[in-house]
Amino acid sequence: MESWYWLNENSRGFLDRGYLAPGQTPEERIRVIAETAEKYLGRKGFADKFYEYMGKGWISLASPVWSNFGITKGLPISCFGSYVDDHMGSILYTNAEVGMMSKFGGGCSGYFGAVRPRGANISDNGHSSGAVHFMQLFETLVDVVSQGSVRRGHFSPYLPVEHADIMEFLDIGTEGNPIQKLTHAVTVTDKWMEEMIAGDDVKRAIWARVIQRRGEMGYPYILFKDTANKNTVDVYKEKGLTIHASNMCSEIMLPSREDWSFVCCLSSVNLMHYEEWKDTDLVETMVAFLDAVMEDFIVKLEELRDHKDAERRRSFSFMERAYNFAKANRALGLGVLGWHSLLQSRGLAFESSEAETLNVEVFKTIKAQADKATKQLAVELGEPEILKGYGRRNTTLLAIAPTTSSAFILGQVSQGIEPIWSNCYVKDVAKMKEVVGAIASSVVLR
Incomplete structure (x- = not known):
């Protein structure tokens, strides 16, 4: 040619x-x-x-x-992935971080597994709004932040299936839900999957909802966390650097933590x-x-x-x-x-x-x-x-x-x-x- x-x-x-x-x-x-x-x-x-x-x-x-x-x-980077810790400073900082990453041209994801569930006690004697509630901040943010003339910003939240807010999370994108545009994903461990297969009724109900939602809308994506960490590169295994979540399109397997996105x-x-x-x-x-x-x-x-x-x-x-x-x-x-x-x-x-x-x-x-x-x-x-x-x-x-x-x-x-x-x-x-x-x-x- x-x-x-x-x-x-x-x-x-x-x-x-x-x-x-x-x-x-x-x-x-x-x-x-x-x-x-x-x-x-x-x-x-x-x-x-x-x-x-x-x-x-x-x-x-x-x-x-x-x-x-x-x-x-x-910036010439396609993918970013953030770790959201269990305090307002981390949640608000990550929100600003995602806004800046989107502005510079990257697609973003965030791991919310560390955020306490809806109704949990917090230090000022109040109660947490939950991980899913905070995700609304990120949907609003990427909806209004553009990447020049290339594309709109985008964000993908990841939540473990064992998180107490998982059923609320699985309603993202359904009719009437306040969150409509986030391409969300769940993380699953071997232990949780084995217990679900063995007959745990609560886990089976959650898994049935995951499969139902995937049939209806194609989401959530599923990341098998232990598989990712067992098959990662030697340096991450030897130094105990954990993969918590993937990126927006789920092809990236990299560790994140409080000081690393x-x-x-x-x-x-x-x-x-x-x-x-x-x-x-x-x-x-x-x-x-x-x-x-x-x-x-x-x-x-x-x-x-x-x-x-x-x-x-x-x-x-x-x-x-x-x-x-x-x-x-x-x-x-x-x-x-x-x-x-x-x-x-x-x-x-x-x-x-x-x-x-x-x-x-x-x-x-x-x-x-x-x-x-x-x-x-x-x-x-x-x-x-x-x-x-x-x-x-x-x-x-x-x-x-x-x-x-x-x-x-x-x-x-x-x-x-x-x-x-x-x-x-x-x-x-x-x-x-x-x-x-x-x-x-x-x-x-x-």
């Missing part, structure tokens, strides 16, 4: 609705992104290589990277071109690129922290927990898109044994190359605080994001690891609606 084939009329039109400066072309924006990454990495020739890979359609950038990386506005920067490689890039340094290039994106985030926050203007310094105060996490962890989330497009190009059924074999090959390849890349980055640029002695630059490396907008930008390739649901459909993305007809087949087979 010729370079920049993916920049068709739909892609250019979408990018022009908020991702580019007035009069700027996508190619010009990509050149700025590439040169900014080279500056942070100190690797001569990196910009030209990255620009070439972008032209080939091998790389898909996350929306905040398109919009904010290498320029003065916004997790941060992860995202972008993807295009599996439609897997055969072309599997034996190249694309994955290593993308891990280095995402580390540069994380550095851009850190540098921008340090500029706010040290700014002579009091208002700028105040902005940093609401991003300090995210800064602390980013500086100590440098967590990355390299994902994929175009999985179904790849299968179509090979004439493979989505659930075939051949597809399963290919899936294993693809992700083994990506993981091995990503592991190699972060070790090399540690040699070149050093280890962050949490990884001292581990020989790695980044705590996490891979994450499979939904890529709704990203796939549309990249020539309307298939989203993430999801199937294309119809040969012809109306694609409703953040900025436009377009009729898409057999796009993947026409692109990969021509």
Whole structure:
């Protein structure tokens, strides 16, 4: 395929609705992104290589990277996750933090498991309004905070199924409920699940409501907390750093605590071109690129922290927990898109044994190359605080994001690891609606 084939009329039109400066072309924006990454990495020739890979359609950038990386506005981070502790200071601080994160361009989540339930005693002899009641603050906040011209803010609260407010939480989004727009999620431990299966009537009633609500509205998402913590990276297990919740789209598994709000920067490689890039340094290039994106985030926050203007310094105060996490962890989330497009190009059924074999090959390849890349980055640029002695630059490396907008930008390739649901459909993305007809087949087979 010729370079920049993916920049068709739909892609250019979408990018022009908020991702580019007035009069700027996508190619010009990509050149700025590439040169900014080279500056942070100190690797001569990196910009030209990255620009070439972008032209080939091998790389898909996350929306905040398109919009904010290498320029003065916004931050290039896709996902944040906050820990809400059981006192008003933490609740109100986190509310302001989420507002600032949303303003800077990220999607946000919050773990409310530590907040005491409705009716519980509080220190001034009153009674708590409960975790769900406080979530209304966050819905109002993200509804009025915009992210420039890119998208509205968004927030996802997480609550454990064992929390006393769980049934109230499961009514979010139902008719007449004061909370309508939060994409909420529950966390479930192995012990709770085993007791529910064994016949605990109260737990069975809760689980039945979870399943009912998922059938009615698609929510709540479900995070199996013990599974996440058993399968996390070695450094988190060895240092007792607990994953309490995930992010807005539930692909990020990172720890949070009172002084840490997790941060992860995202972008993807295009599996439609897997055969072309599997034996190249694309994955290593993308891990280095995402580390540069994380550095851009850190540098921008340090500029706010040290700014002579009091208002700028105040902005940093609401991003300090995210800064602390980013500086100590440098967590990355390299994902994929175009999985179904790849299968179509090979004439493979989505659930075939051949597809399963290919899936294993693809992700083994990506993981091995990503592991190699972060070790090399540690040699070149050093280890962050949490990884001292581990020989790695980044705590996490891979994450499979939904890529709704990203796939549309990249020539309307298939989203993430999801199937294309119809040969012809109306694609409703953040900025436009377009009729898409057999796009993947026409692109990969021509």
